[in-house]
Amino acid sequence: MTMEKTDQPGRCDSCCRVSSVLYKVSLGHDFFDRAYNRLSAVDDQAPRWYCEECSREKDFQRDVRSIREEFLRLRSGSDSLLSDPSNFLRARQRIREIDQQIKKGRSPHVILSPRDVAILLMDLDSWADDHGIAG
Numbered sequence: 001m002t003m004e005k006t007d008q009p010g011r012c013d014s015c016c017r018v019s020s021v022l023y024k025v026s027l028g029h030d031f032f033d034r035a036y037n038r039l040s041a042v043d044d045q046a047p048r049w050y051c052e053e054c055s056r057e058k059d060f061q062r063d064v065r066s067i068r069e070e071f072l073r074l075r076s077g078s079d080s081l082l083s084d085p086s087n088f089l090r091a092r093q094r095i096r097e098i099d100q101q102i103k104k105g106r107s108p109h110v111i112l113s114p115r116d117v118a119i120l121l122m123d124l125d126s127w128a129d130d131h132g133i134a135g
């Protein structure tokens with residue numbers, strides 16, 4: 001993720017708190033190193049600015065989305081990047097980290113739901129158990 005920073009105090013577009021430093025988040029590449037295309041040209045013309053905590057959550061959200069999408073494909077029997085066990089373990093590790101980070105973070109979370117992350121982590125764990133993926 002690349003972040004453009006402004007020193008102009010302003011309001012975070014996500015949590016609406018006034019912050020002395022705001023970041024414009026460009027999501028760049030996703031967890032699997034694919035170009036992340038959710039930031040369309042239209043969005044870029046009206047950029048959103050985030051406080052530090054929200055920009056971090058935004059980064060987590062991008063990875064959670066990519067990993068969840070691939071996991072749903074794996075579970076439904078489609079081609080998935082997670083069918084490679086080393087990718088699977090790396091992805092689960094990332095979700096674990098995010099789970100830890102947002103648990104000890106602020107509340108309420110405005111961008112990413114800690115419950116969604118916890119559920120994804122449980123699903124990944126039980127998939128690993130059922131399919132003998134050790135790590």
Ligand SMILES: [Zn+2]
Binds near residue numbers: 013053
């Ligand atoms: Zn914020």
